[in-house]
Amino acid sequence: MAQIQISSEDVMAYSKQVDAYANEIRTVFNEIESRMYYVESIWQSPASKYFMEQFQTLNPAMMSYLDTLARFSTYLHQTANLYQENEQSLMRYE
Numbered sequence: 839m840a841q842i843q844i845s846s847e848d849v850m851a852y853s854k855q856v857d858a859y860a861n862e863i864r865t866v867f868n869e870i871e872s873r874m875y876y877v878e879s880i881w882q883s884p885a886s887k888y889f890m891e892q893f894q895t896l897n898p899a900m901m902s903y904l905d906t907l908a909r910f911s912t913y914l915h916q917t918a919n920l921y922q923e924n925e926q927s928l929m930r931y932e
C-alpha cells in the first residue's frame with residue numbers, strides 16, 4: 839500500500855504559493871479595472887455603459903474568489919503549524 843508523506847514545510851510552502859497566486863490575480867484584476875475606467879472616461883456611449891456594467895458584475899465574484907483563496911491559505915498555514923507541533927511532539931517521544 840502506498841503511503842503519502844507530507845511535511846509541515848510542504849504545507850507551508852503551498853500556503854505561500856496560494857498567497858502569491860492570489861496576489862498575482864489581484865494585481866492583474868486591478869490593472870484591468872484601471873484600464874476599464876480609463877476606457878470609460880474616453881468612450882461615452884450606451885454600448886460603453888453596458889460594457890462597464892457587465893464588467894462591474896465581475897467585481898463581487900472576483901473579490902469572493904480572492905477571499906476564498908485567502909481563507910484556504912490561512913487554513914493551510916494553520917494546518918502546517920499544527921503538523922509542525924505534532925512532529926515536534928513525536929520527536930520528543932522517540
